[in-house]
Amino acid sequence: xxxxxxxxxxxxxxxxxxxxxxxxxxxxxxxxxxxxxxxxxxxxxxxxxxxxxxxxxxxxxxxxxxxxxxxxxxxxxxxxxxxxxxxxxxxxxxxxxxxxxxxxxxxxxxxxxxxxxxxxxxxxxxxxxxxxxxxxxxxxxxxxxxxxxxxxxxxxxxxxxxxxxxxxxxxxxxxxxxxxxxxxxxxxxxxxxxxxxxxxxxxxxxxxxxxxxxxxxxxxxxxxxxxxxxxxxxxxxxxxxxxxxxxxxxxxxxxxxxxxxxxxxxxxxxxxxxxxxxxxxxxxxxxxxxxxxxxxxxxxxxxxxxxxxxxxxxxxxxxxxxxxxxxxxxxxxxxxxxxxxxxxxxxxxxxxxxxxxxxxxxxxxxxxxxxxxxxxxxxxxxxxxxxxxxxxxxxxxxxxxxxxxxxxxxxxxxxxxxxxxxxxxxxxxxxxxxxxxxxxxxxxxxxxxxxxxxxxxxxx
Amino acid sequence: xxxxxxxxxxxxxxxxxxxxxxxxxxxxxxxxxxxxxxxxxxxxxxxxxxxxxxxxxxxxxxxxxxxxxxxxxxxxxxxxxxxxxxxxxxxxxxxxxxxxxx
Numbered sequence: 092x093x094x095x096x097x098x099x100x101x102x103x104x105x106x107x108x109x110x111x112x113x114x115x116x117x118x119x120x121x122x123x124x125x126x127x128x129x130x131x132x133x134x135x136x137x138x139x140x141x142x143x144x145x146x147x148x149x150x151x152x153x154x155x156x157x158x159x160x161x162x163x164x165x166x167x168x169x170x171x172x173x174x175x176x177x178x179x180x181x182x183x184x185x186x187x188x189x190x191x192x193x194x195x196x197x198x199x200x201x202x203x204x205x206x207x208x209x210x211x212x213x214x215x216x217x218x219x220x221x222x223x224x225x226x227x228x229x230x231x232x233x234x235x236x237x238x239x240x241x242x243x244x245x246x247x248x249x250x251x252x253x254x255x256x257x258x259x260x261x262x263x264x265x266x267x268x269x270x271x272x273x274x275x276x277x278x279x280x281x282x283x284x285x286x287x288x289x290x291x292x293x294x295x296x297x298x299x300x301x302x303x304x305x306x307x308x309x310x311x312x313x314x315x316x317x318x319x320x321x322x323x324x325x326x327x328x329x330x331x332x333x334x335x336x337x338x339x340x341x342x343x344x345x346x347x348x349x350x351x352x353x354x355x356x357x358x359x360x361x362x363x364x365x366x367x368x369x370x371x372x373x374x375x376x377x378x379x380x381x382x383x384x385x386x387x388x389x390x391x392x393x394x395x396x397x398x399x400x401x402x403x404x405x406x407x408x409x410x411x412x413x414x415x416x417x418x419x420x421x422x423x424x425x426x427x428x429x430x431x432x433x434x435x436x437x438x439x440x441x442x443x444x445x446x447x448x449x450x451x452x453x454x455x456x457x458x459x460x461x462x463x464x465x466x467x468x469x470x471x472x473x474x475x476x477x478x479x480x481x482x483x484x485x486x487x488x489x490x491x492x493x494x495x496x497x498x499x500x501x502x503x504x505x506x507x508x509x510x511x512x513x514x515x516x517x518x519x520x521x522x523x524x525x526x527x528x529x530x531x532x533x534x535x536x537x538x539x540x541x542x543x544x545x546x547x548x549x550x551x
Numbered sequence: 552x553x554x555x556x557x558x559x560x561x562x563x564x565x566x567x568x569x570x571x572x573x574x575x576x577x578x579x580x581x582x583x584x585x586x587x588x589x590x591x592x593x594x595x596x597x598x599x600x601x602x603x604x605x606x607x608x609x610x611x612x613x614x615x616x617x618x619x620x621x622x623x624x625x626x627x628x629x630x631x632x633x634x635x636x637x638x639x640x641x642x643x644x645x646x647x648x649x650x651x652x653x
Contacts, residue, residue, distance in 0.1 A: 106594075111568060111572065113591065114573060114584075115575075117576050117580055118575040118577065120643075123583065127634050131631050134590070134594070141597045141600045141601065144601070146604070146606070147605070148606045149603070149604045149605075149606075152603050152616070156618075156624060160625045160628060163629075168628065168632035169632065171633065176582060176586075176633075176637075179629075179633065180582075180589065183630060187623070187626050189618070189619070190596070190599055190619040190622040190626075193615040193619040193622075194619050197611065201602070302585070306588065306589065309592055310592045312595075313592045313595045323558060323561045326565060328594035329592060330562050330565035330568075331565060331572075331592075332569075334567075334569030335569060335585070336588070338573050339581060342578075427578070434582060435578075435582060435584075436578060436583070436584070440637055443640040443641045444637075446640070446642065448642055448644040449641045450644055
């Protein structure tokens, strides 16, 4: 080993240690920012180490690519509103997997590897290309460029699975005979197409799981690249990302009481519409003035936020409501369902952005036992995660899904635009309960009028 | 087999380490966790640099490598910056909570 090679190895080794520490420090908000710094230093060492390697002789293109990449990356990080974080995440999965796929392609045409390396390369390209188009589709759905409802047709699963099987067969042929270069573009094409078709039947409510799964694939693609290049740092970093995405998708699946296969092939929310004849059931509604006086009289309030809060960008108004009520001695907390929103942890980031202290954001398992002692549960833009049918009705499509036990609170208030059913198309029995008050309006607008009513009360 | 089987052992061990470490991450931080791991998986920039900067790289290698370096850099830069931007927002009670800090 030359001296330079030793320096490179030390850089890579230190980078691997720092990446593991980075994730370890993410365990608590108190150390998390230190984790980011560890990750940054690790990445810097990895890049510097690579540039020092004897194989790298041309720097111009690399530097230009660094500059362009940074010029795009910086505004992407600072100008992106927090409500658009799921889209940004999908987009970055697309970039990451594209990089892996292109490197695999370039490696293939450079020296047509054999055996083990070719196997890793096939896995890398397959995962890379399919994650690329799948993430772009997810981005399109989250950005609402594409229809967010699941799109299904007869025989969809058969088409998808045979496409994947075809890609796998060609992949195996390529591993056996890497010289058959005419097959490689077909292989890439099939992977790209499969990625598109995989996301077509997936609806918005399943996005948290799918984003986590794509995160995992992007990591595994980087990992396969590491195996192909015999680079242990790549393998470690890729495996960390892969297992992170995998754990998150398991958590999301559990929070919806569904399996992976069900998320990927089940197309949630298309069957239900017929099941309940639309008999008009009685419900109670209230004005902002009435709702404000009930909130004012309460001692404990639990706010249940959902995706509707993100859509209405109501987080800052909710913070004002939180401040006003807190000032009047009301205990206000937030109940966070794991799949509320469009990606894991979405609600926490939105509420933190509005300066709501994170010790007021309570996880489902911790807050559920407290609903019976809660005076008012205020549901804002959440629906299916509060539906008691998940506990009681075995025939419901969401039966068995863990929910927030909002129905056990003394009074329930639901801010909602109309009585139309939620994403899964399931009617919510919560809305027809004796103690439930429906507050009709846009989330942001209604919370603003609550704030106004409460504020007026203070000064009067 | 031409390649060192050790990488597979590394993969297995790193997978388990990842599993144990990430299981402990508070659900509060799942979104920043995802953007951080995303930035870390842009480690593929290493492979991209090796392809792009290699001696006698063909125009195909150079083009693909160039796009790959760019895509990975976007993820590194935006991934770390947005993670930090999000984490800065997570505050404990006090400061802005009581009226004054608008």
